[in-house]
Amino acid sequence: MENDIKKILISENDIQNRVKKLADEINRDYKDKDLLLVCILKGSIMFMGDLMKYINIYAKVEFMSVSSYGNSTVSTGSVRILKDLDMSIENKEILIVEDIIDTGITLKYVCNYLKGKGANSVEIVTLLDKPSGRKVDIKSKYVGFEVGNEFVIGYGLDFAERYRNLPYIGVLNESMYK
Numbered sequence: 001m002e003n004d005i006k007k008i009l010i011s012e013n014d015i016q017n018r019v020k021k022l023a024d025e026i027n028r029d030y031k032d033k034d035l036l037l038v039c040i041l042k043g044s045i046m047f048m049g050d051l052m053k054y055i056n057i058y059a060k061v062e063f064m065s066v067s068s069y070g071n072s073t074v075s076t077g078s079v080r081i082l083k084d085l086d087m088s089i090e091n092k093e094i095l096i097v098e099d100i101i102d103t104g105i106t107l108k109y110v111c112n113y114l115k116g117k118g119a120n121s122v123e124i125v126t127l128l129d130k131p132s133g134r135k136v137d138i139k140s141k142y143v144g145f146e147v148g149n150e151f152v153i154g155y156g157l158d159f160a161e162r163y164r165n166l167p168y169i170g171v172l173n174e175s176m177y178k
């Protein structure tokens, strides 16, 4: 698997340090609030796992699965909910935990959906932001790192369901896409 990687963009160490900083901000901003972390499967699992370890205030966790890509590396633009929330979110402060915002279409849809279910607030913490890919207007309250217009894998992010288990963010060799 390691032979498929062209370069490491963000090291394991840099990710961990940044995730701790994000958790510090969340601990401060959501103290005394009814915080619900909503992890978007499957890309956000590692980020969620690390982030929640560093969150030291009361927090509940939920998981949602949405699909907008299939096995392609470019967004298809249509969003489907594959797994919905289990608990009521009325009056809760929602923080969506996302791996990467590219076009923004997925999160725009999810945000509107959760607002429609009576949440008090709906905000986003994304590990990665790819501003060059944006097609709809969406604001993330917390961003780990900005990345350029390349397809990244690792730390939860996949290409055709592989590479999620890498502990860093990297770029694949071009030959892997053919």
Ligand code: IMP
Residues within 6 Å of the ligand: 043, 068, 069, 075, 098, 099, 100, 101, 102, 103, 104, 105, 106, 107, 150, 151, 152, 153, 157, 158, 159
């Ligand atoms: P958006 O709707 O275009 O913002 O797509 C967001 C979703 O697409 C993310 O949650 C990822 O699952 C996936 N995605 C977008 N860019 C990448 C990438 O560079 N590598 C892996 N997955 C990506």
Ligand code: MG
Residues within 6 Å of the ligand: 040, 041, 042, 043, 044, 098, 099, 100
């Ligand atoms: Mg995702």
